[in-house]
Amino acid sequence: EAQVTQNPRYLITVTGKKLTVTCSQNMNHEYMSWYRQDPGLGLRQIYYSMNVEVTDKGDVPEGYKVSRKEKRNFPLILESPSPNQTSLYFCASGNQGLMNTEAFFGQGTRLTVV
């Protein structure tokens, strides 16, 4: 089954404790992206990657890191989480063709930083 898998689905952590949220897709997509969703603010792009070893900042990259060592994986790293990073996070993947840019989303990771 074609899917984007995020782990964990729920995470409660303490300020300053490094964490990684994993994202994996099995559709051979070139493009992957991370978003955070906060009430009233929609989906804000954190980082995106257009291919292996290519990553770029989105609209809200501060406090986050990503890597793209393999095509299928795009982990999101919070080196020193803070309470303002409490949010619902989504990973998505897609093909970067000119006409077909449908994004496939993971189930989301709800992160609470206390």
Added chain:
Amino acid sequence: GQQLNQSPQSMFIQEGEDVSMNCTSSSIFNTWLWYKQDPGEGPVLLIALYKAGELTSNGRLTAQFGITRKDSFLNISASIPSDVGIYFCAGQNDMRFGAGTRLTVKP
């Protein structure tokens, strides 16, 4: 980067009513995409539009690609309770989304 303005921010309607929402951009697009996010889930693609002026339907949903290529509209006819959710528009290529329209349908 491009700015996507989506309105209205939220809607409260009675079951059976029609719904209309729109999205405008500061840039010209070659593609418009509309997604729906059910509560507790990730967004899923509803309709894709590839040509200025195009009108596309998917059941009770109809979407239009504006002639100026800077806007798009999504209409839902005869709403039902399962239409509840957040609707997002997106432009091509960089997978950025509008802020969403939250739809509540009262039975």
